[in-house]
Amino acid sequence: MHQHKTLGYTFVSLFVMMFLSVTSFAQQAPVLDTSSDREDSIEHATANALENKISHQVCVSFDVFQALLNYNSTYREGYELAVDYYYKKDLYLVAEGGWGHSHLNNSRLSYASNNSFYRVGFNKSLLNRSSPKDWDMAFIGLRLAAAPIQRGQVTYTIIDNYWGTTNGTINATNFVGVWAELTGGFRVELFKGLFLGYSIRGKFLLNQKPFLTLAPIYVAGYGKSEKNAVFDFNAYITYAIRWKKGRSMPATTKK
């Protein structure tokens, strides 16, 4: 029953995202597909001049995919926010953070854990901006992340078919997880200042030793910590705050 509900929710989510995607394509297509060679050269020149433009942008993003996972999952809950600032030359400085908790209670293990996490890094856009108002981006990026983790007391049962069952407890502990991330994705401005974006992340645990005693089933920001390398996915709704500053724009702009 729960699987049917989960599947239905997933398909509804996919449909909504697909609709938004098509809407975005429709907005972008005329500008991109009708460009002549002459326009392309003007666009290129304009793109080179964008470093002198007046707009600055800070984006605040909320990961809606985590909310979807929270709804589907029986053992974890996590939330994730991101802030990025356009620095220069298609380079965005990024700070991300969030929190979450998990609990496990099966025939062999029982414990709870919670953590917050913090990431810093950058995104580099791979798309040339067609105008100063073009903030769409496909990007790759790097992150360095840390998470202070609190793991509660563990109750365990070791089932041995030959010799019998062993029960025991392990004291609660606090430790820090550190990992690096390689990320790629894109985001598209659907309405003025409102973006939809996705990112795929490869995460690599840098300090494995604290996880050897017992790796929490879920570390917010990382995922399943019993694996030293994991993949993750984010779907962001982003709101952009822009302001003007400095020199005026050149006269030759395409839009």
Add this chain to the structure above:
Amino acid sequence: MTNLQIRSIFFALSFFCLCLFSCSTNIQPCSQPTEFPVHMHTSQVVGYDTNHIAIIRDTVMAKPVIGFVRNDTAYRYAFSSQTFSDFNMFLSTLSDSTSFFISPDSTNTTLGYDTLTFYYSRQRQFISNSCGFGYYFNIQSIRTTHNFIDSILIENTNVTNNASTQNLRLYIR
């Protein structure tokens, strides 16, 4: 490649990933081994050379019986109608020593039984959140009777989840 094409590719990838991750959020049942045996291989002393050095060859046991002793009671846990030369023996997770009895051929009672007693330390080992904990062992010594066993060589003292590691070589007469 136009910006539109790039965006199309990313959207397609995103939907794929969305499906993938949406389907993998729940805890999987335990599918890993949680008990880690001692791996033993049998060899035979076929004679001695002029310098009194043993001549060794791999051998098999015909229809062997293997069991363990718990609370002074013998429990048979391996019996084979076939011949084989590699055994797995599960050490007790409740104590630091375990005794086994072995008969090389259940059809030939004149060969009798030998008893092997392992002395070891245990180390609790996290396996996974689905499977919980198990025990690794470090073999410290082995004592044996010598009805048909000539000697035992400990090749690797660590009993872990590495199934390719051979721990013991049992030399039979």
